[in-house]
Amino acid sequence: MAGFDLDGQVTVRHFHLYLISDATGETLNAMSKAAVSQFEGVEVVERLYPLVRTRKQLERILADITQAPGAVMFTLVNHELRDLLTETCLRLNVPCIPVLDPIIGALGSFFDAKARNQPGRQHALDAGYFRRIEAMNFTMAHDDGQSTHDLSAADVVLVGISRTSKTPTCIYLANRGIKAANVALVPGVPLPAGLDAIAPGGTLVVGLTTSPDRLVQIRRNRLLALNAQTETDYVDLEAVKREVADARRLFLRRGWPVIDVTRRSIEETAAAILSLHDRRTGTEASPPPPLLA
Incomplete structure (x- = not known):
């Protein structure tokens, strides 16, 4: 106590x-x-x-x-x-x-089995380990709008305006073996052609959004950390509200699922994305079979 x-x-x-x-x-x-x-x-x-x-x-x-x-x-x-x-x-x-x-x-x-008592057994270099390494390499090469020509090769693409936790969420997903890319929405900048190349029902694209008030606070702290000018449209509340609204309209037009990250941790956001991915790929866990008498 x-x-x-x-x-x-x-x-x-x-x-x-x-x-x-x-x-x-x-x-x-x-x-x-x-x-x-x-x-x-x-x-x-x-x-x-x-x-x-x-x-x-x-x-x-x-x-x-x-x-x-x-x-x-x-x-x-x-x-x-x-x-x-x-x-x-x-x-x-x-x-x-x-x-x-x-x-x-x-x-x-x-x-009804005896444990192996082998140190570090969970870190064995199995197929899952190499899948995670491959996913991490892919994610780092496709961070923040890089290499958008092959976004259809990703398992998941996250789209959102600046400071909506796209990169850390992608890294978390990569550590789970998911090849994740992310694309930032910037006012006045068109979407990369690679997004349009994704076939319907193919790579999962998820829109990330957040509260404008919270976003302004995060962005202002970011600018302060960089010793940058803090009085710009980047942190103007009305401008940020327009950014958030435009992003939501885009997500709606494209039919992309949307996750509000305002009150979610990275782990919670990633869990929601993994659930969407599993449903998309048909790998969602099924109920266990009935016990045999």
Whole structure:
């Protein structure tokens, strides 16, 4: 529970959090952020230690924990390393959390199978890995209106006015193996011919829009960061309202699905696009078959 000072304000407490992984640590990083975000008045100093696979590596980390004790979250499959880490945390009286154990245990019981206990197995260089690399290369080559001659080769094309999160959304999609391109709508500039070359029912084109008020705020912050002039049509509210309205009319004429990103995170926008893509390609998850008696 968060504390409060004499003025009724939430007081912030600081903690150390150690993330120890025998792989890249991506899983740990995501899980720790999701968990810590649930606590008000808590701020953590995270220290991530990836690719920990030897006793010598772990002993150096344990020296850090001993010097500044804090909670530990880990994904280690080596039993010797797990035992050493657990014993040290017990001696220091700090939590030591094997984050994947409950999941692997429950699935093992359900599958009636034993886990492989192989470090970094989720990052094996399989076909999916190479598909993601190919998608990332495509996306970077087709960012912000580049290489518009072959937009029909994309899985998804995002269209929207400036600062509607097109690029980060495309990168997120590419990391999921989706070849994503994006095209910016600029007042007075015609659409690239590559968009017209997309056959009906072919590549999915999605329009991104947002609130004019929010867009002005984002654009103004962008100009300030660049030390650029801040009194232009780019951040004029009435001009931005016209941009947004013109973009919506374009999306309607073209029959493109529209996603309002005003209150969506990149992940939420990408999830909505993936759902549209799956329906378009017929890969949407179907209900599971009935269990056999």
